[in-house]
Amino acid sequence: MHWKILVTVIAGLALGACETTSDNAGSAQGSGSAAGSGSSSGSSASSSPQVSSLAPGGVPAGSQEDLVTNIGDRVFFGLDSVSLSAEARATLEKQAEWLRRNQGVTITIAGHADERGTREYNLALGDRRATAVRDYLVALGLDQNRVKTVSFGKERPVDARSAEDAWQKNRRSVTTVN
């Protein structure tokens, strides 16, 4: 196993998270492989490495990688639409369940639009999309205080080509672990 690499990654993440989410590591119920058990348990001493559980796929539970790999961090929207498709709702239901398991996690939902609208309207549209996602997660039990929204309008495409398949990928909301 790439044990050394894993430990390094975990230590790095833990250090990065130190100032904000000390409860993160403890509450993460990784159903996962390796790590977790051994070495020095996460104490208050900031110099000693904290140890987190690992989710399937060898990523730290409750991390962005965990969300991306095991749950899905984004949902997609129709043209000029803010309604959640069945597929989008299924993804968000998994996100809600994942957020229940990872109580220390707070998230930001970013709403995006494709390039085929005007800049200011698309900022408003991105805000609507992010809010639609937030409201659905809250309806599924997520505490409002754990979620923020932001709109990027058409400013941050994932696929910059001017093509229908690119626009479909860009009309999205993305959930990010803070």
Next chain:
Amino acid sequence: MTKINTKRHLLACQWVMAVAALAFVIGVSPLRAELKVDITSGKIEPFPIALPDFFGTGGQAQTLGRDIAAVVSADLERSGLFRLIDRRAFIQARSSLRIRPKFPSWRQINAQALVVGSTEIRANGQLRVEFRLWDVFAGQQLVGLRTDTEPRNWRRVAHIIADAIYKRITGEQGYFDTRVVYVAESGPAEKRVKRLAIMDQDGANHRYLTSGGELVLTPRFSPTAQEITYLEYRGGQPRVYIFNIDTGQREALGDFPGMTFAPRFSPSGKRVIMSMAQDGNSDIFVMDLPTRRVSRLTSHPSIDTSPSFSPDGRRVVFNSDRGGRQQIYVMDSDGGNPKRISFGNGRYATPVWSPRGDLIAFTKITQGEFYIGVMRPDGSGERLLAKGFLVEGPTWSPNGRVLMFFRQPRAGAGGGQPKLYSVDLTGFNEREIKTPTAGSDPAWSPPKR
């Protein structure tokens, strides 16, 4: 006159005095009908004008004389209303021009007007510039101006001369002594770096106002052109800011739970109108700057954005999808009497009221194409002036005769590189405005007060 900054103000004052003095000494001839260009009537035959280098004695004065003539020529030519006569055709020697033009030799090359100027470095180091605009056929002087200023102000002197010529020939205010703020873009589209940048309307004196560390969008000038209101993602949160051009200071306008965006100054400069998004709904608000009091103007479960005041401050034009699709609406400045004014096919967005009050410019999206157009404030008389895969964000020249906007071509991987363009209100004379990098969201400095 201008309040752009102290330096500019002083320069302008000197001009006013110089104009008064020259008007007294030299007198100004009455306008002749055939020397008037009607710029409202669509494609026109450009007005032939001869513009030799300004006459200067000594190295620096000579160089400045040549540079000033070049900038004046470029301004006039770019307007599309003037044709600069090839200098190789000139018959009269430049040195003898100072005494008095030999009008027959200018008539012979079909010049309708002739510009004769001189530059001189005074004993106190000041640059003195004089120029006269001559009606070649009548043999009469149309304009005569003199100014004394710091030599480093030579470009502004050139733009002011171009403004004077434009005004005398067309009857409209010139727009050459103006600036443009815009968003300079670099890097891949997925993480595009955007910086506020400012330049003279001809692209000179370009400088960046922000570092690119934060995403910035949609800058717009205050009526004094000393401040810019814009959107910045500082600390990851999109909010409306005011940026002071001289000091470089920036200040967030209020601290609201949701995103504030789409800001514009009121004509008085005392208020900023903008959108605020709360719980997924964007409405229009106005903030009184002295008191920071915020008033709500719209309250509708639809997207209301892109507000713009009429020049008298009494009405607001904005963009809303309350009818199911993006359209343009006009309401009173207190939010009363909202009325839809756009009824054509497609979606309408980014309405901007002309500084003259007579027209509203907009972006239109229909059948997969984007257009820049204008309509009257009651929605009548729609005309489309420019087209593209993506054109957006019109801004008015201060005289209300030219629009600037940006165009982004259909993109492959890496994304489209937007560029700035200007187009006459007639729909003719579209020109690219050159910028060092890709550029978007232009805003033209407002009329001088």
